[in-house]
Amino acid sequence: MKLVEKYPLGSVVVLLPLWIALYATLQQAADALVLVTGLPQGERLTEAVRFFVYEVPKVLLLLTLVVFVVGIVRSYFSPERTRAMLGGKSLFAGNVLASLLGIVTPFCSCSAVPLFIGFVEAGIPLGVTFSFLIAAPMINEIAIVLLWGLFGWQTALLYVGTGLVIAITAGFAIGKLKVERFVEDWVYQIHSNNPGMEEAAPVFRDRIQSGYSAVSDIVGKVWPYLLVGIGVGAGIHGYVPENFMAGLMGKSAWWSVPVAVLIGVPLYSNAAGIIPIVQALLAKGASLGTALAFMMSVIGLSLPETIILRKVLKLPLIFIFVGVVAFGIIIVGYLFNIIY
Amino acid sequence: MNVKILGAGCSKCKALEQKVRQLDELHQLHLEIEKITDLNEIISYRIMATPGLVINGKLRSVGTVPKDAQLLQWLREEDS
Numbered sequence: 498m499k500l501v502e503k504y505p506l507g508s509v510v511v512l513l514p515l516w517i518a519l520y521a522t523l524q525q526a527a528d529a530l531v532l533v534t535g536l537p538q539g540e541r542l543t544e545a546v547r548f549f550v551y552e553v554p555k556v557l558l559l560l561t562l563v564v565f566v567v568g569i570v571r572s573y574f575s576p577e578r579t580r581a582m583l584g585g586k587s588l589f590a591g592n593v594l595a596s597l598l599g600i601v602t603p604f605c606s607c608s609a610v611p612l613f614i615g616f617v618e619a620g621i622p623l624g625v626t627f628s629f630l631i632a633a634p635m636i637n638e639i640a641i642v643l644l645w646g647l648f649g650w651q652t653a654l655l656y657v658g659t660g661l662v663i664a665i666t667a668g669f670a671i672g673k674l675k676v677e678r679f680v681e682d683w684v685y686q687i688h689s690n691n692p693g694m695e696e697a698a699p700v701f702r703d704r705i706q707s708g709y710s711a712v713s714d715i716v717g718k719v720w721p722y723l724l725v726g727i728g729v730g731a732g733i734h735g736y737v738p739e740n741f742m743a744g745l746m747g748k749s750a751w752w753s754v755p756v757a758v759l760i761g762v763p764l765y766s767n768a769a770g771i772i773p774i775v776q777a778l779l780a781k782g783a784s785l786g787t788a789l790a791f792m793m794s795v796i797g798l799s800l801p802e803t804i805i806l807r808k809v810l811k812l813p814l815i816f817i818f819v820g821v822v823a824f825g826i827i828i829v830g831y832l833f834n835i836i837y
Numbered sequence: 838m839n840v841k842i843l844g845a846g847c848s849k850c851k852a853l854e855q856k857v858r859q860l861d862e863l864h865q866l867h868l869e870i871e872k873i874t875d876l877n878e879i880i881s882y883r884i885m886a887t888p889g890l891v892i893n894g895k896l897r898s899v900g901t902v903p904k905d906a907q908l909l910q911w912l913r914e915e916d917s
Contacts, residue, residue, distance in 0.1 A: 576885035576900070603900060607847030608886040610876060615885035687880060808876060 505705040520558050527551035549731040556646045556723055560639065561712055567601075567638045568711025572704040574602040576612055579629070583621050588672050591625035596664035599632025600657070606634055606802040613809050617684055624672015631822055632664035635797030639719060647776075648785070656789065659832065660797075663825035670821055679814035726776045733780035753787045754830035758823050761794030771795050785837045790830030798822055838868050838915055843882060843889035845874045850888040853902045857890075860908055868912070 501508045527550045536543040579602045583595055604612070609630060616626040636657055645653035699707075771792050778788045803815055810818070840857055844850030854872055861868045873879060882889055886900030890908075893915045897903075903911075 580885070603886065605847055605849070605886070605900075607845065607850075608900070611880055611887065612885045614880055615883070 501709055502706065505702050505709065509705060516558060516562060519554070523551060523555055523558075527554075545731045549727060552646075552727045552730065553724065556642065556727065557716070557720065559646045560642045560719065560723070561716055563638055563642045563645075564715045565708040565712050568708035569704050570601050571603045571711070572699060572707040574598065576602060576604075576615065580616055580619050580621065583616070583625055583629075584619055586625065588622060588624060589669060591622060592628040592665045592668045592672070595625045595628035595668065596632040596661050599629045599664060600636045600661075602629075602633065604633035606799065606805070609802055609805055610809055613806070614684055614687060617680070618687060622672055623677060623680070624668045624670075626668075627671045627818065628664045628668025631667055631797065632660065634799075634802070635664065635793055635822075636660040637796055639715070640792065640796065643775075647779075652785070655833070655836075659829040660793070663822065663829060667821040667825050671817060674817065676814050676817060679811040679817075681809050681811060684809050730776040730780050733777060753784070754790050754827050754834065757787050757791035757830065758794045758826050761791045762798045762819065762823060763800050764795045784834050786830040786833030786835075789833050790826050793826045793829065794823065797826065838866070838912065839871065839893055840868045840912075841871045841873050841889075841891035843873045843879045843884065843891065844887035845876065845879070847887055849900075849902050853888045853890065856902060856905070857908065860905060860912070864909070866912060866916075 527547060530550050531543060531547045534546065536546060579598045582598065583591060586594055613626060613630065616629070617623075641653045641657060644656050775788050775792050778791070779785065798819055803819060806818070807815055842850060842854045842857065844853075850872075854870070857868065857870055860866065861870065879887065879889065882891065882896055884896070884899045888898075888900070888902070889896060890898045890903070892911055895915075897911050
């Protein structure tokens, strides 16, 4: 790690080919490893082990690459810059831009209130602000990697696309509803004369450095969840009969999507924590749309975040916010169930 | 020297507080460390992400946990 810190650019030149080589040989390596263990071919245990030793390094490799790239991209977008870019945009264009910026701007739901106030203070319309607040947690890089790794890039892209559509339309709808009166009055009375901080623009070296920090931060935190998740997946892969959950959460159960969202909204977990559950549901025959709706409602809407937002929003607006987003997620769930 | 850590209970805020306390102990800096969780006070520094780090009234970082070397440099700048 010290070497990487000292030579950020050089280390990329070395590590990237290494990454590609590792990724390209994963299947052979996993097969060889299974062969070495001497497990009998075709047995349940063998298949579970094969699944595990192939999926764990694959998802970890993908995660490392994506988090690294996202870390670099995020160094270009501070909340201050995002706010500046959103100033003076018309309603619909503002919603689109805010949703896109929500993906790339570093955001943690614990800073939702200072961010909200910062946006309102700068005169950014409420609907545009909400587009950002919806997209930022919901379109999550870990979820992207997981969908990409387990279902292919088309599914990951579809997830990003539908997340964007929800954020844009929900924000636009909230903007049209004229909900300004449901913002706590004190928010509009804030006039701070503290100058804030002037940020020096980082050089490219520093940006690569932030890519590495993101990897050690996020991958360092997420890997145990991934192990558990893929372990659960491997167990199910080998042992549980397929379509075990099909009756409950499969396509044929039309009510499964809204129920998944209803259960998911009050639950709160980061994307990493939800991985084992989604993995297990899917492997047992739950349909992708239902599982995805569940995941989006858990990571995109959360009780703690709404409680935090209650400090700046009156109750009706909290309900409108949760309601509009939940409705959007339900639509996406049905859409995925129809497509897949 | 007064050090304020602005943030209401996010994981990075705790990490930053812990780091500053460790540095304080390790290098005998005799810092006066305050954890600010009051929303209005946090907002008065015009930050849009937490944690915020304020050293002797000067806002030094927002939304990140800076590296030890960087923190020490800021603290030494204020000291001299």
